[in-house]
Amino acid sequence: MNKTKSDSIIEESEKVFANTYKRAQIVIDKGAGATLWDKEGKSYTDFMAGIAVCGLGHCHPAVVNAVKAQAEKLFHISSLYYIEPQTKLASWLVKNSFADRVFFSNSGTEANEAAIKLARKYFWDKGEKNRFKIITALKSFHGRTYGGLSATGQDKIKKGFHPILQGFENVPFNDIKAIEEKTDKTVCAIMLEPVLGEGGIILPEPGYLKEVRKICDRTGALLIFDEIQTGIGRTGKLFGYMNFNVKPDIMTLAKALGNGLPIGAMLAKEDIAKAFVPGSHGSTYGGNPVACAGAFAVAETIEQEKILDNCITQGEYLKKRLNGLQKKYSFIKDVRGIGLMIGAELNIDGSDIVKKALEKGFLINCIQTNILRFIPPLIIKKENINALINALDDIFSNFA
Numbered sequence: 001m002n003k004t005k006s007d008s009i010i011e012e013s014e015k016v017f018a019n020t021y022k023r024a025q026i027v028i029d030k031g032a033g034a035t036l037w038d039k040e041g042k043s044y045t046d047f048m049a050g051i052a053v054c055g056l057g058h059c060h061p062a063v064v065n066a067v068k069a070q071a072e073k074l075f076h077i078s079s080l081y082y083i084e085p086q087t088k089l090a091s092w093l094v095k096n097s098f099a100d101r102v103f104f105s106n107s108g109t110e111a112n113e114a115a116i117k118l119a120r121k122y123f124w125d126k127g128e129k130n131r132f133k134i135i136t137a138l139k140s141f142h143g144r145t146y147g148g149l150s151a152t153g154q155d156k157i158k159k160g161f162h163p164i165l166q167g168f169e170n171v172p173f174n175d176i177k178a179i180e181e182k183t184d185k186t187v188c189a190i191m192l193e194p195v196l197g198e199g200g201i202i203l204p205e206p207g208y209l210k211e212v213r214k215i216c217d218r219t220g221a222l223l224i225f226d227e228i229q230t231g232i233g234r235t236g237k238l239f240g241y242m243n244f245n246v247k248p249d250i251m252t253l254a255k256a257l258g259n260g261l262p263i264g265a266m267l268a269k270e271d272i273a274k275a276f277v278p279g280s281h282g283s284t285y286g287g288n289p290v291a292c293a294g295a296f297a298v299a300e301t302i303e304q305e306k307i308l309d310n311c312i313t314q315g316e317y318l319k320k321r322l323n324g325l326q327k328k329y330s331f332i333k334d335v336r337g338i339g340l341m342i343g344a345e346l347n348i349d350g351s352d353i354v355k356k357a358l359e360k361g362f363l364i365n366c367i368q369t370n371i372l373r374f375i376p377p378l379i380i381k382k383e384n385i386n387a388l389i390n391a392l393d394d395i396f397s398n399f400a
């Protein structure tokens, strides 16, 4: 059989890439909305959105046009100068969140580095130099750089990379007593994803985040929300914390902020943000004009196209349809989620189901070996969901 173009690309890739990803055996060539095409022209419906990134779908014209226009004007200049798209994006973030100040990075893990550094420096500046501990949740995921890695509550992510940063302690998510016991005057921050993403789409129990806020208020520890996955509409609100009526002191964003452009952000309240002064922290590319222009187009489009409404409606519909499958297939243990961040926990391994879904033209993935994850673009339509459910029904019937 003749080699396809995709075969050649995959073969070449396997020779040259560092071995950090288990990739599906397809070469994606282009995308529009919630549809992707591979090199051979086969189409796929995307329920992954580039790992919860492309909220507006692929190549949304508003973002494409903003990027084109900015790229023709100014590509890069650094934050040693003022640039309008950066200012516009930061102002939009401040106007629409609890925060007063913004620091831009290029990725999620870098936004978390900024948050960790800011929390520690805030107390250092106050003369509390031993207050450097950060409590995070077991099963949490905060990134792959040393700060993000050290904060992450999963041993498999840290294995082989010790010694990691000092001062991180993990507690079970949703266990308020565990946080209470650990939070003393050596703790500078409690850092949580409002909904655990990579850890298995685990929602906070009613009142949990409010209790954490109270512990922070009582002890003076800062509350950091890692909203890299939950932020910019994924949960049906602009930021995940808005679902739970709990405001953090610091928040990190990335993923959907740029709809695929590499950009992250760390947001903080004024009195905390002022611990950063020129020279404390920085990034050559952070707040790059092209990334900021694209991200500002994302912000405008979310408002103009009522993206959050669609996220809530389709999220409820997807859950309802998955619940229907759960009634039919006993190996589906649980269906849960918020907005368009939905998981179906199985009591079998999910990797073969993901492969079969791909063959049928649907991109989904499996986390923690047995949780099918559905994080489609927020513009996903009911007919896309119906098609996915039909495909899953067919696949599941072979696993029952």
Ligand SMILES: Cc1ncc(COP(=O)(O)O)c(C=O)c1O
Residues within 6 Å of the ligand: 051, 107, 108, 109, 110, 112, 141, 142, 143, 144, 193, 197, 198, 226, 227, 228, 229, 254, 255
């Ligand atoms: C909650 C959370 N924090 C941090 C990260 C790391 O982001 P990045 O891969 O952009 O560094 C991720 C990525 O999946 C995430 O889900």
